[in-house]
Amino acid sequence: MPQNTNTKILATIGPATATKDILSKLIDAGADAFRFNFSHGTHEEHQERYKTVRELSKKKNRHISIVADMQGPKLRVGRFQNGAAILKAGQNFTLDLNEDLGDEKRVNLPHIEIFKAVKKGDKLLLNDGNIVLEVLSKDTSHIKTKVIVGGKLSDHKGVNLPNITLPISALTPKDINDLKFALKLGVDWISLSFVQKAQDVKDARKLIGKKALIISKLEKPSAMEELDEIISLSDAIMVARGDLGVECPIETVPVLQKKIISACRKQAKPVIVATQMLESMINAPTPTRAEVSDVATAVYDMADTVMLSAETAVGSYPVESVAMMHHIIEQVEHDSHFIECTNNNEAHVCSLESLGITYAAKELSEVLPNVAAIVTFTNSGFTTFSMSKERPDLPIVAITPHENVASRMGIVWGVRAAVDEKVFQNFDMIEDIANKHVKALGLGKKGEYIITTAGYPFGQTLLTNLLHTIKIK
Numbered sequence: 001m002p003q004n005t006n007t008k009i010l011a012t013i014g015p016a017t018a019t020k021d022i023l024s025k026l027i028d029a030g031a032d033a034f035r036f037n038f039s040h041g042t043h044e045e046h047q048e049r050y051k052t053v054r055e056l057s058k059k060k061n062r063h064i065s066i067v068a069d070m071q072g073p074k075l076r077v078g079r080f081q082n083g084a085a086i087l088k089a090g091q092n093f094t095l096d097l098n099e100d101l102g103d104e105k106r107v108n109l110p111h112i113e114i115f116k117a118v119k120k121g122d123k124l125l126l127n128d129g130n131i132v133l134e135v136l137s138k139d140t141s142h143i144k145t146k147v148i149v150g151g152k153l154s155d156h157k158g159v160n161l162p163n164i165t166l167p168i169s170a171l172t173p174k175d176i177n178d179l180k181f182a183l184k185l186g187v188d189w190i191s192l193s194f195v196q197k198a199q200d201v202k203d204a205r206k207l208i209g210k211k212a213l214i215i216s217k218l219e220k221p222s223a224m225e226e227l228d229e230i231i232s233l234s235d236a237i238m239v240a241r242g243d244l245g246v247e248c249p250i251e252t253v254p255v256l257q258k259k260i261i262s263a264c265r266k267q268a269k270p271v272i273v274a275t276q277m278l279e280s281m282i283n284a285p286t287p288t289r290a291e292v293s294d295v296a297t298a299v300y301d302m303a304d305t306v307m308l309s310a311e312t313a314v315g316s317y318p319v320e321s322v323a324m325m326h327h328i329i330e331q332v333e334h335d336s337h338f339i340e341c342t343n344n345n346e347a348h349v350c351s352l353e354s355l356g357i358t359y360a361a362k363e364l365s366e367v368l369p370n371v372a373a374i375v376t377f378t379n380s381g382f383t384t385f386s387m388s389k390e391r392p393d394l395p396i397v398a399i400t401p402h403e404n405v406a407s408r409m410g411i412v413w414g415v416r417a418a419v420d421e422k423v424f425q426n427f428d429m430i431e432d433i434a435n436k437h438v439k440a441l442g443l444g445k446k447g448e449y450i451i452t453t454a455g456y457p458f459g460q461t462l463l464t465n466l467l468h469t470i471k472i473k
Helices: 020-029 043-059 112-117 173-185 198-208 221-225 227-233 241-247 250-266 289-300 318-333 338-343 353-367 382-389 403-411 427-440
Strands: 008-013 033-037 065-069 084-087 092-096 106-108 123-126 131-138 142-149 151-154 189-192 213-218 236-240 271-274 305-308 371-377 396-400 415-419 449-454 466-471
Touching: 008 318, 008 403, 020 043, 020 318, 033 043, 043 065, 043 173, 065 173, 065 403, 092 131, 112 142, 123 142, 173 189, 173 198, 189 198, 198 213, 198 227, 213 221, 213 227, 221 227, 227 250, 236 241, 236 250, 241 250, 241 271, 250 271, 289 305, 289 318, 305 318, 353 371, 353 382, 353 449, 353 466, 371 382, 371 427, 382 396, 382 449, 396 403, 396 427, 403 415, 427 449, 427 466
Parallel strands: 008 033, 008 305, 033 065, 065 189, 092 106, 189 213, 213 236, 236 271, 271 305, 371 396, 371 449, 396 415
Antiparallel strands: 084 151, 092 142, 123 131, 131 142, 449 466
């Protein structure tokens, strides 16, 4: 099935979708990108899935993005004598460095960083926020707490620390090993978990370089304090609503989602909305009405991509989940008011020449009759990201000489990609190249216009200074 929506779908690969047949069906159902979750699976399994996705992309003449999602630090309690303990509201409970099995009074917490960071009055959230502890006192090896909200606490349940920045790297030794493997494979994007501050992105960039682009997952409240800088340093952003909804008051998540999407658009950075979008479809063939509305809201908010997690990784209806998400996107994008939403009352202050050119291209596309598409000639992807920011009511065709740049476009709003090694060889060739690829994608006919943007002289990155119109021959 040819790509026919602007908003992209990122589907997580897992045991339910690891076969070539299912992955093929997911692409046909509307998946534009696949997430490899390095919290699960072996390197051998990821390598086989990578090979399969690349083969299917070539066979279907699609540029499918591959996102390697790093696990990040996992803060968890230790084990209990009976596998679990019941904590009652009002009782005291101690977290310590003692590796003995826990009980109703204490349990091991094997993270010295937490002991350094917490202070009296801080709240600790356990088991996805279902248990709440308040810190009464601490020393170098004990945190004494009062149970505010009790419940059953079992082995290795997670610990969240709202509004506490931990002295811990976003990349663990496991992540660094996984990162090296993913980069050697040739993935398009690295998804960085546990981003607390801008420095985390800088540290990751030193390891990744230009081998892949970085998606920073916003799941910690502290990241919101440096939001604009984190976006600036990243290549894309993921609104990771799972942990964000645990560590922040859950009612603030929709507000944060809109704030993050708006901030990303201003900087021309793609943004992904993730977590529990069609959660009920893990076990049911249809979603709830609220889930349909949630996906639609993200599309109306102008997210570049919406993501499926467990729905496609372990769910009983992975293909149906992708197809449902695709149908929701189609319905929203066919709404007569959808394009009005793309402007989003955004004040167009073009801080860069490149953004001014792409803004002008969108304006031209609205007043010039019979425009079939906007073509971006891009060496790094920057020109295309800038054009996508404007959300034009036309297909965006990214033409690049680099296969890896084309593959990165699977999470970028409105973009179809094409590879042409001749694109930057001669300025006089750009009209023929644009004609060729627009017609090959079935987007235009003779006599219609193509609007093109590029950077000149050719070959430079982070430069868009050319706006040109072409009539299809």
